[in-house]
Amino acid sequence: MNFSDLGLSPSLVQAINQANYEAPYPIQVEAIPAILQKRDLLGLAQTGSGKTASYILPILEDLQGIENHRTRSIPILVIVPTRELAAQVEEVVRFFGKHLPRKVKSMAVFGGVSINPQMMNLNGTDILVATPGRLLDLLAKNAITLDRLRTLVLDEADKVLSLGFKLELDEILARLPKKRQNILFSATMDETVEGLIGKLLKNPLKIEIQAEEVTPDLINQTAYLITQEKKGPLLRHLISEGNWQQVLVFASSIRTADNLTTKLNKHGIQAMAFHGDKSQGARMEALKQFKGGKVRVLVATDLAARGIDIQALPYVVNFELPRSPKDYIHRIGRTGRAGMQGEAISLITEEDQHHWKVIQKKMKRWVEMVDALNIDF
Known part of the structure; x- marks a missing residue:
């Protein structure tokens, strides 16, 4: 229909x-x-x-x-x-x-x-x-x-x-x-x-509508326990030190997506935002640049991200957790396709920990947590 x-x-x-x-x-x-x-x-x-x-x-x-x-x-x-x-x-x-x-x-x-x-x-x-x-x-x-x-x-x-x-x-x-x-x-x-x-x-x-049971594909998942203030520096550190070249970052709001995009570019990491306040032409251009490797990071909201389909996407980062386990599965499922290894990274604050446990319980998989609270980036 x-x-x-x-x-x-x-x-x-x-x-x-x-x-x-x-x-x-x-x-x-x-x-x-x-x-x-x-x-x-x-x-x-x-x-x-x-x-x-x-x-x-x-x-x-x-x-x-x-x-x-x-x-x-x-x-x-x-x-x-x-x-x-x-x-x-x-x-x-x-x-x-x-x-x-x-x-x-x-x-x-x-x-x-x-x-x-x-x-x-x-x-x-x-x-x-x-x-x-x-x-x-x-x-x-x-x-x-x-x-x-x-x-x-x-x-x-x-x-x-x-x-x-x-x-x-x-x-x-x-x-x-x-x-x-x-x-x-x-x-x-x-x-x-x-x-x-x-x-x-x-x-x-x-x-x-009955809730669906969802199980993620075999994607390498990692979580970092971090303060809200250190999320940006940690993300930039991971991208730079790991030499990540194609990273899809999920934010929960248009404002966060725009702010994060601006800060990444200021630090020399090419990034574009992909959300509902962008025109269709702007979103298509951002996706084209991202797929073509001309932009290193695409920062998207869940609403707009339905249009993102990249077969060999290596990295997905949850800068902020989604509101539902189903949305989490939908996000990380963008990587690990076409027989290629995928990495899914989630940045978790202490306030997020209860919700993070709910997500893990729903997908029946526990994710390794790296304590980054006292690390300087």
Whole structure:
């Protein structure tokens, strides 16, 4: 099945094709038509199942049918548990939406940073991706209104509740118009999630995607325990001392990818960034330069990296860990192809160690850890 079979317009399918999505994931096959039909939806799926695109794509399609606005009334609200997920979801919106005829304005808002720049930029926002606390802050300051909300998405509902946001969530839901579409995703089901489902959803379509068991190919994997500040120097040391000539580095955000690319070039290591803020032409040129050996390092985000297919890639580096074990397998699987030895290196901070254990447990393989905390590079 193709994305064009799911009820998406040619302009959106074109954006999907430019993102190198070959075929929809199972959750997308079921969710996209239902969301386009304005049904409520319950999705039980792990991170890495394709759930973000399963709701972003039909929402972008829906917005093509309404006029741009210059108000602070938000038509689409996506609630997420963490600032990292907020940034990633908003990146998906921009990645798929930038070629559409009707321009879509999106914003990610979260705490831990000044609220004033966020407030100044909210006018005309179509899709607001927000953590519960910062959303309530904005509502309290009358920076936005939700009286004309068309669609509510609650992503990773189990994590929202486990982080103690139940009271905040109840307050937000009380402010929403009764007539709206509701979409809820959760990786797990417990009593609190079931209670939220009963309160939030009306006759929803239920989609349940079982997590896949994944086993990596025989790739030589190594992890380095390192501080965040020393990640860059360690990466440059590994590339220079090992004389690595073709290195695919994964970063979790566009900002990190750009900053890392700049620093590598400043230190004489030719690098180019490959992410959703680059035009299709720029991404194709970066890939061409990388494959041709003219660029030593390609720094990519997961979203854009679907279009990278290099048969004899020798090195993959996880500068930052992905959010799911499935994405980790997808990353390191870019090396070790065509009967050639591949190296996969992960830079792990102390804060990453729990998540790193989850990844190793999922792939049923323990990776040698090199303690680099006290080494100067």
